[in-house]
Amino acid sequence: MILFEPDRRRKAAPTLVDQTVAALEDAISARVLRxxxxxxxxxxFARNHGLSTFTVMAAYNRLVARGLLQSRPGANFRVSQRKQASPAPVPEWVAPRIGASWLLADVFADHSISIKAGCGWLPPDWHDTAGLPQALRQLSRIPISQMASYGHPLGYRPLREHIANRLLEHGLDVGPDQILLTHGATQALDIVVRTLLRPGDHVAVEAPCYANLLQILALNRITVHAIPRTAEGIHEATLDDLARRHPIRAMFVTTVLQNPTGASFTMAGAFRLLQLAERHAFLVVEDDMSRDLLPEPAPMLAALAGPSRVLYVSGFSKSVTPSIRVGYLACAKPLADPCARTKMSLGLTSSEVMERAVHHVLRDGRHGTYLRGIRERLRRAHDQVAASMRAHGFEIWGEPGAGLFLWARPTSPRLAGDGMIELAARALKAGIWLAPGSYFDPDGKETGWLRFNVAYSDDPRLWRFFQQTSAQ
Incomplete structure (x- = not known):
């Protein structure tokens, strides 16, 4: 019985094992093999198809693992006798109930929303199609003995060395032992909070603010004070007054392409914040996730003040892919050690496999070209989405022309009248995800604003929804 003709082109074709598995799966599905x-x-089988016995053995064993074949010692491989499950009926789609829990958890598993205008990541088809697959192939060639342990508490050293060199280009001089790799930048923020703060401590955050940070602070029972975000940075007078009245331990800020407003600090705004931190002796925690998406240089607080005053947090979900959960914390050595202990207490080491993959992508000569392409696509998306906003009567809070986000609010009474939570609930019924400003407000209050991800918001159906809703 001849089931297929192997394709032996080395670069273009799948492996011979993959071809054999696919041919057998097709034969079982078509009931050629009953x-x-x-x-x-x-x-x-090897003789009939011109294959090695090792190839056929690997294919048969893979199909056994998938439950398609059965194997008994001393007997032939046989097609499984399992009954084919009848397909489950497809339930009618019901819009999920909007709320903070849906935004922070359920949405990541909810693939029913077709227009994700409020999400916080790049579309899957925008991501690097060369660097990451090559990195994963490279990982498959590493002997398992080299990855059979938990790894170093600080993370994969070659990646920490690479990060240290990259930070030095921005003026931040830290060694690899001052860099702690984490399971995403959000875990780095959580580690900072758990290590340096105690329940009841006072901190300042931007308003609006990264939504997950607010949840971290609430879970740790930290007292949070809101400081308005401005076009140049933060409202220094409000922070100065707050620090005179309360023992502020830390200020959490996003320097570049802030989530959700898209704003970036000016150099003057950065210096004024650091002067206040020095005057009132509080730490600054700098969340710098989106710097790779900014075409031009921008101030880095940690480089200006040093790691003793500023703890620097970043990661690779924006510049590589969100599924590669690798972030990092750069700080002074006396802080790095206790933060590493907190990391180990929470979940032992981070994933060296993922850290190796990121290291390979960053060293690949194509990553810089990929980032330049992403920046240009985002620039065009900003222009198109801002034009749609103006055409549909939205007020835009700054136009950064870079990064993922625009912060805007509708001026139409029919859109704005019942508040953004209600508007978002109506949008969900139309298969549209909007992100109301209350999710990003330290007090959770209605603000009238929405966060738009420009990479997902250049969709005629989104603006048709706003037009139809405004006309009702």
Missing amino acids: PGMALPSIRE
């Missing part, structure tokens, strides 16, 4: 039927012996 339940209970014995397959040819490994030697016979």
